[in-house]
Amino acid sequence: xxxxxxxxxxxxxxxxxxxxxxxxxxxxxxxxxxxxxxxxxxxxxxxxxxxxxxxxxxxxxxxxxxxxxxxxxxxxxxxxxxxxxxxxxxxxxxxxxxxxxxxxxxxxxxxxxxxxxxxxxxxxxxxxxxxxxxxxxxxxxxxxxxxxxxxxxxxxxxxxxxxxxxxxxxxxxxxxxxxxxxxxxxxxxxxxxxxxxxxxxxxxxxxxxxxxxxxxxxxxxxxxxxxxxxxxxxxxxxxxxxxxxxxxxxxxxxxxxxxxxxxxxxxxxxxxxxxxxxxxxxxxxxxxxxxxxxxxxxxxxxxxxxxxxxxxxxxxxxxxxxxxxxxxxxxxxxxxxxxxxxxxxxxxxxxxxxxxxxxxxxxxxxxxxxxxxxxxxxxxxxxxxxxxxxxxxxxxxxxxxxxxxxxxxxxxxxxxxxxxxxxxxxxxxxxxxxxxxxxxxxxxxxxxxxxxxxxxxxxxxxxxxxxxxxxxxxxxxxxxxxxxxxxxxxxxxxxxxxxxxxxxxxxxxxxxxxxxxxxxxxxxxxxxxxxxxxxxxxxxxxxxxxxxxxxxxxxxxxxxxxxxxxxxxxxxxxxxxxxxxxxxxxxxxxxxxxxxxxxxxxxxxxxx
Amino acid sequence: xxxxxxxxxxxxxxxxxxxxxxxxxxxxxxxxxxxxxxxxxxxxxxxxxxxxxxxxxxxxxxxxxxxxxxxxxxxxxxxxxxxxxxxxxxxxxxxxxxxxxxxx
Numbered sequence: 001x002x003x004x005x006x007x008x009x010x011x012x013x014x015x016x017x018x019x020x021x022x023x024x025x026x027x028x029x030x031x032x033x034x035x036x037x038x039x040x041x042x043x044x045x046x047x048x049x050x051x052x053x054x055x056x057x058x059x060x061x062x063x064x065x066x067x068x069x070x071x072x073x074x075x076x077x078x079x080x081x082x083x084x085x086x087x088x089x090x091x092x093x094x095x096x097x098x099x100x101x102x103x104x105x106x107x108x109x110x111x112x113x114x115x116x117x118x119x120x121x122x123x124x125x126x127x128x129x130x131x132x133x134x135x136x137x138x139x140x141x142x143x144x145x146x147x148x149x150x151x152x153x154x155x156x157x158x159x160x161x162x163x164x165x166x167x168x169x170x171x172x173x174x175x176x177x178x179x180x181x182x183x184x185x186x187x188x189x190x191x192x193x194x195x196x197x198x199x200x201x202x203x204x205x206x207x208x209x210x211x212x213x214x215x216x217x218x219x220x221x222x223x224x225x226x227x228x229x230x231x232x233x234x235x236x237x238x239x240x241x242x243x244x245x246x247x248x249x250x251x252x253x254x255x256x257x258x259x260x261x262x263x264x265x266x267x268x269x270x271x272x273x274x275x276x277x278x279x280x281x282x283x284x285x286x287x288x289x290x291x292x293x294x295x296x297x298x299x300x301x302x303x304x305x306x307x308x309x310x311x312x313x314x315x316x317x318x319x320x321x322x323x324x325x326x327x328x329x330x331x332x333x334x335x336x337x338x339x340x341x342x343x344x345x346x347x348x349x350x351x352x353x354x355x356x357x358x359x360x361x362x363x364x365x366x367x368x369x370x371x372x373x374x375x376x377x378x379x380x381x382x383x384x385x386x387x388x389x390x391x392x393x394x395x396x397x398x399x400x401x402x403x404x405x406x407x408x409x410x411x412x413x414x415x416x417x418x419x420x421x422x423x424x425x426x427x428x429x430x431x432x433x434x435x436x437x438x439x440x441x442x443x444x445x446x447x448x449x450x451x452x453x454x455x456x457x458x459x460x461x462x463x464x465x466x467x468x469x470x471x472x473x474x475x476x477x478x479x480x481x482x483x484x485x486x487x488x489x490x491x492x493x494x495x496x497x498x499x500x501x502x503x504x505x506x507x508x509x510x511x512x513x514x515x516x517x518x519x520x521x522x523x524x525x526x527x528x529x530x531x532x533x534x535x536x537x538x539x540x541x542x543x544x545x546x547x548x549x550x551x552x553x554x555x556x557x558x559x560x561x562x563x564x565x566x567x568x569x570x571x572x573x574x575x576x577x578x579x580x581x582x583x584x585x586x587x588x589x590x591x592x593x594x595x596x597x598x599x600x601x602x603x604x605x606x607x608x
Numbered sequence: 609x610x611x612x613x614x615x616x617x618x619x620x621x622x623x624x625x626x627x628x629x630x631x632x633x634x635x636x637x638x639x640x641x642x643x644x645x646x647x648x649x650x651x652x653x654x655x656x657x658x659x660x661x662x663x664x665x666x667x668x669x670x671x672x673x674x675x676x677x678x679x680x681x682x683x684x685x686x687x688x689x690x691x692x693x694x695x696x697x698x699x700x701x702x703x704x705x706x707x708x709x710x711x712x
Contacts, residue, residue, distance in 0.1 A: 582708065583708035583709055584704070584705060584708050585640075585643070585704045585708075586634070586635055586636075586637075586638070586643075586704060586705070589631075589634050589635055590635045593631055593634075593635065
């Protein structure tokens with residue numbers, strides 16, 4: 001039997017086991033099951049990858065036909081090529097490290113078993129997403145990860161705010177998913193299949209570059225990607241999704257699920273290549289998002305929200321790469337970002353864990369000597385995030401910027417400004433959290449289950465740039481351009497300038513940050529950015545409030561009020577007549593007498 | 609004939625006054641005995657009007673109706689007083705406002 005089916009089956013089995021036992025298993029067994037199933041899946045992925053790299057072919061496996069309706073027969077079948085293997089390695093590799101870390105992080109939580117059940121279910125769904133050979137199965141995984149994201153963001157459901165954040169994440173991504181579902185219907189109706197390879201060939205054969213239909217289909221798929229990957233305009237859910245446990249943020253909201261949109265576009269890149277408009281839209285969405293999120297990250301105080309905005313920003317870089325046709329660079333940045341952002345989240349989780357659940361960076365400070373391991377790995381992660389030379393982030397981001405330069409100077413300028421801002425906000429974190437005066441004393445040191453993943457991810461963040469991803473057979477090769485050294489030098493210099501600015505603002509104090517934001521427009525701008533450019537308030541006013549107002553209106557069933565009027569008239573008449581039947585004899589006599597007078601009067605006047 | 613010295617209008621006005629007094633008594637008194645008595649006054653007012661009209665036109669019908677009213681009144685009093693006894697026994701009061709069960 002092929003190992004392929006085992007990869008998603010192992011975490012799925014483990015999740016099912018933990019779900020049906022409902023927390024009755026001992027903690028140690030849950031930990032072994034939860035992390036062990038991912039480890040085994042990672043071993044399977046390694047074996048698949050080595051065999052794939054050896055003979056450089058595509059592997060497929062069909063388990064069974066899902067259903068058959070009128071010639072449409074989507075199978076539960078997997079398609080493994082270089083891109084899939086890259087994604088599977090990231091999901092199981094980084095996923096395993098995060099599971100290992102979670103054992104210590106979540107050990108004291110009451111719902112330890114529920115946590116690992118959801119996490120394993122997530123990994124299984126994510127694997128189905130990337131391994132699916134047809135878009136319908138991909139959509140199943142797509143919705144599966146959305147469900148797990150909802151469950152894990154709202155993991156501490158006792159606090160209503162967490163439930164609200166989970167619902168927000170679910171509903172906002174669902175908007176994109178709806179667009180994607182319509183896109184799938186369109187593709188099925190036009191091309192008659194959802195099998196990805198057949199679909200791409202059919203699209204190439206049927207449509208010309210620039211046709212309307214591929215543009216519409218690609219834009220609809222982009223809608224799904226934008227929702228899942230937290231890009232403009234559907235990015236507002238990600239900062240709130242930080243309500244979940246920190247390893248969840250590392251796995252779902254940094255390393256894997258939020259990059260599913262990037263994977264989707266890379267997987268269906270033939271379709272996007274048929275539509276220059278859609279591809280351009282991808283690039284511009286990426287640039288705008290990366291700038292917007294980077295500015296917002298500058299003003300945040302919550303360590304996890306800073307990282308959340310930086311995730312949005314980095315995924316913006318991936319979209320930029322996809323949009324300028326540098327698909328391999330986008331996927332490369334996805335991989336390096338998975339390393340260093342998971343590292344940053346896990347390190348932030350370690351800080352939060354050791355500092356009595358303190359999230360505010362201005363209440364931290366001076367942790368360099370107190371949590372030395374966390375400091376060093378955080379420094380490596382921040383350096384990779386800022387794309388300082390020779391870290392993994394440098395190689396991937398540099399490739400993206402070079403491709404952007406070739407495509408459009410404005411896109412390149414946007415990406416460069418983003419790189420400057422990335423340098424500032426990532427080293428603002430370093431200087432504020434790890435240098436200066438200590439405001440909170442750590443009450444413990446991270447144990448080995450936390451330290452080992454941190455160390456491994458730090459190594460990967462450093463040397464991940466040297467990885468050669470087996471993507472040559474998947475994407476069209478770009479025409480090679482003569483190297484432009486001045487552009488490269490600018491690309492190297494800009495993040496360093498950002499770090500220097502952060503130093504001046506937060507460490508050297510030559511230009512104290514407080515002076516900029518205590519009064520005047522600086523203060524307003526900071527508060528505006530802290531609220532994420534007021535997007536939440538805008539959406540609240542534009543969509544949520546009218547919708548809830550309409551819902552409140554409909555709750556009282558305005559159409560039925562006409563019929564209720566009839567009912568009320570009947571009841572009113574009934575009450576009137578019933579009041580007359582009061583058993584008071586004198587009242588009867590009086591009524592009769594007056595009625596008689598009226599009748600006689602009418603008769604006398606000749607009106608009756 | 610010629611025995612009647614009073615004009616018919618006067619008798620009719622008297623009958624109307626008597627009838628109104630009886631009706632007012634029926635509406636205003638709460639004691640059922642007085643209500644029955646008011647009823648008698650009203651019956652007799654009607655009877656008076658018949659008598660006067662019969663005498664005015666020399667017609668026997670007025671007196672016939674009077675006899676009918678007399679017997680109806682007697683029967684009514686017989687039944688009414690029986691009911692009064694029952695009311696008294698049941699409600700321990702003759703106040704008709706107190707003796708009501710319907711609440712509307």
